Amino acid sequence: MTEPSPTPPRPRPSIRFAIIRVLAVLSVILGTNYIVWRWLASINWDAWWIAVPLVLAETYSLIDTFLFCLTMWRARERPLPVSAPQGTADVFITTYDEPIDLVMTTARAAQRIAYPHQTWILDDGARPGLQEAAAAAGIGYITRSDDWVGKPRHAKAGNLNSALFETDGEFLLILDADQVPDPLILHRTLGYFADDPTVALVQTPQFFTNVDEADPLGAQAPLFYGPIQQGKDGWNAAFFCGSNAVLRREALMQLGIIGYVREITDSTRRALRTAEQLIARESTATQDATLRGELTELLGHIRDARREIAAGHPIADATYRVREAVDSASRSVVARDLAAIQADLDAIADLPLQRDSELGVLVVDDEGLDRLAAADLSPLGAIEAVSALLSTLNIDRADEAQPVQPIATISVTEDMATAMQLHSLGWSSVYHHELLARGLAPEDLRTMLTQRLRWAQGTLQVMLRDNPLIKRGLSFGQRIMYFATMWSYLSGFAAVIYLIAPVLYLLMGVMPVSAWSVDFFARFLPYFVVNQLLFLVVGRGMRTWRGQQYSLALFPVWIQACWSAAMNVWFSRPLTFAVTKKDGRDERGVPWGRIWPQLTAIVVLVIAAVIGLARLAVGSADGTGTLVNTAWVLYDLVVLSVIIQAARYRGPQATVAAVSDATHIPDPEGRP
Structure with a gap:
């Protein structure tokens, strides 16, 4: 199977980045001009109950645009490290209940990593069968001690924290159970730590081999594992994504000790x-x-x-x-x-x-x-x-299995929280844009929704517990980069307004703007066109449409994440942690109970479009307003259609066996 390159051919970086900066400035200027006009001159106060929410949603989108522009302003394409790889290394493969064959496939590939290292399977399920398989293959096996019985387990963070005190490598390569590493992954990444003693983390992309060209579940994230992470890297804010990353043990232990002292x-x-x-x-x-x-x-x-x-x-x-x-x-x-x-x-x-x-x-x-x-x-x-x-002062933290917890435990997404803590202590990070591991993505809608909900909940937990905007030790750029990721999960509320507003107009003639005038189009269209051009140039041929679809189509998931994270942080209501299924489809079928809001929205939008056009035909509706809102409805339907595609999806055409091929993944730049 041939993997798509994460960096297609492009113009010289200096020219491309100059174009990106010009488009970014234009997007912010035109967007600000449009939103200021909307607030000052176009709100229909007779229908304020929808007019004000709509302009608030548009303001949210402008802030989102501004944050994206800041991200791309300093996008960084790194050369290979100058120094040769050095230092001792441990490879951690985290697992809970994934199939033993799958875990061992990853573990054997990790054994074949060319740089001297020790491979460890971190089995949070404590399965005798996996322990026997690891022993037979000469692979280290770690499970939690009895000290963890009756104590908070902290999911994957707890698994990693437990293993940190049973190993001694200077550097840690962390892999999920399905992420088969390239034999040169440590050769490609360890040099950054020698180049700069402040580097605590080197993150590489995540790529999935069981995703076909259609990818209706939106597993591949080429915009994030590319331009966005490169943009964050330019602000020294590229963060840990849970797998395919190398971390410096010294930095983690310092983080754990400082956290212990602070507690x-x-x-x-x-x-x-x-x-x-x-x-x-x-x-x-x-x-x-x-x-x-x-x-x-x-x-x-x-x-x-x-x-x-x-x-x-x-x-x-x-x-x-x-x-x-x-x-x-x-x-x-x-x-x-x-x-x-x-x-x-x-x-x-x-x-x-x-x-x-x-x-x-x-x-x-x-x-x-x-x-x-x-x-x-x-x-x-x-x-x-x-x-x-x-x-009763908790000097030994008797409520925890171990006093020192290097990997952050404040969130179900331990990766972002840990990276932010490291950055706040003055450590730096690197995003290395080269495919050095291949994994398995969710193969059904139910699993995908569970995964996205967990990501959103964890990110919002961090925002509510340790808001980067007020966190000591972070630079201005780091504050903005972390906040930008957290801010994006608030989009569910804006999406609801974007779905309701055209329906109200087409069904009842309720106008959220004072008029569909030349002033409206003269301000909105340039902003919209330049914004789309910015995405095209940043994406440089990547398939980013699926990501844009899901940012709107998963609005119930984002709203649920906001609610559940707030209840967890403010009222200690527990969150459930579900391990992403890695061994094929969930056979329970389509989760109709979880996508009924999107299906309801689709039905209502279709009805609204039909009635709106009928009103226009009999002369009881404004032509411009009807056409604008019908186009708006059609756009919403195209976006929401991804849910229907995902519900009908019956798994990838490629076989899962592809993941067992652990040959070297060519670098997209053509580097040896």
């Missing part, structure tokens, strides 16, 4: 802040001057500890002094309490008692209860609470 520091600060509030409240409430003095002294120790930690002093030293002060205060209060308890007993003995006729016991009357309630009881409970807070 302990944050938990200590929270504990001391709570302790300060408890003691301050008790000190204010007590009437005993001696006790108030002791509590004030303890409060001073707590505040000193908070200042020391803020100044970077060792946590252990600061909390030790607080513990000593707590113990001293406890002993003093206990001694005083012993005397107070005796006094309370004497007071109780003097209380008026009466016998309960039904129970036959002595009880305290209401007057006695009032006297006890008014008594000034010991604040020992508050001091003991402070002691308990300090004793």
Whole structure:
């Protein structure tokens, strides 16, 4: 099977990039001119309930255009590294429940990598059959220890974190179970680490051998694994995509240790802040001057500890002094309490008692209860609470299987989160644009939808938990590049408006714009044409239409991802993690329950077009408006038609066996 080159013939980079920059500037200028006019002069306020959402959706699209233009502004085509490959290497093949034959195909290909290395199968399914197959082939096998039982597993991130502490290679090549590597993958990538000691990550493209020319599931992503990653690379923001990447162990371990220290520091600060509030409240409430003095002294120790930690002093030293002060205060209060308890007993003995006729016991009357309630009881409970807070500081992170977690665990997409953390610490990344591994893509619509939902959920989790726009350590370009990826998953809401607006006009004559005038076309058409030209030049012959289709056609998935990610981050509602099926089609058939919004939209759009044209024929509708909105509906139908194609898809024509061929993949540049 001949693979399509990810970089077709093109003009000299300097000329091409100059054209891209000119088109990018024009797109932003023309788009801004159009949107400003839309806001100031064209909104139909009589139908504000659809007019305002529509202009908001268009504004979202303009911001998306601006982010894409920034991405491409510094697109980088790297030469091969200058330095020879060096350093020890481990190859990690992550697996959970993929077929053993498939995993072993990848593992044997990894064994044949020409650069000296150790191959490891990371089996999160702990399957004896796979362990035996690995042993027979002389391949390392790692599964999680008993330390992980009953603890958060963190899916693939946990699998990698567990293996990091059982291996020692300086560099890690991470492969999914289906990604068969080229024998020269380490020779091609390790040189970057020698060229630049700040490089923590080298990412290469993902390419799928079981995808035919039609590719109705949109598995291949030539625009992303090409111009977009090259654009991010120009801003030092090319990120880890989960597989086909080489990472520096030193960088990951630094990330894990810093994360551990930050977690302990944050938990200590929270504990001391709570302790300060408890003691301050008790000190204010007590009437005993001696006790108030002791509590004030303890409060001073707590505040000193908070200042020391803020100044970077060792946590252990600061909390030790607080513990000593707590113990001293406890002993003093206990001694005083012993005397107070005796006094309370004497007071109780003097209380008026009466016998309960039904129970036959002595009880305290209401007057006695009032006297006890008014008594000034010991604040020992508050001091003991402070002691308990300090004793439960999570120094060893007992809630986790291992204290140090180098691969980020804040998201179900550990790859982007880890890359962003590395960039924030000052490490750099490289995108190497050469096919050096071949894998398997989803072969049915159900699996594809599950995969895309997981990607979107994970990306949005990162945005909500660790927003790059306010993350310390990132450069301006890195903030924008990460945010651009996250922003793209909000498109589902804009898509709904783009589907509703023409339907409302064709069915009921509701106009979101004040008029379909010359001003509208004079502003919109140049913006639209230049924007499409920009995509053509950037794509330089690539088949990018499928990606554009799915950006709109998967609007229910993007909306579901936004909702579920928000519920997970804000209300701790768990997300399910599903491993992408790699052994053929899901035989459960078409997931009608998951694509009914798109099918409903198709039916409604068709009905709207028919009624709109009928109204035009009888003279009850405006000709220009009807034609514009009918064209809009036709565009939406063409985009949504990909869902029908995907639902009818019955698998690739090429055989899965193609993935077992581990011969060298030629470089598209013709380099040896």
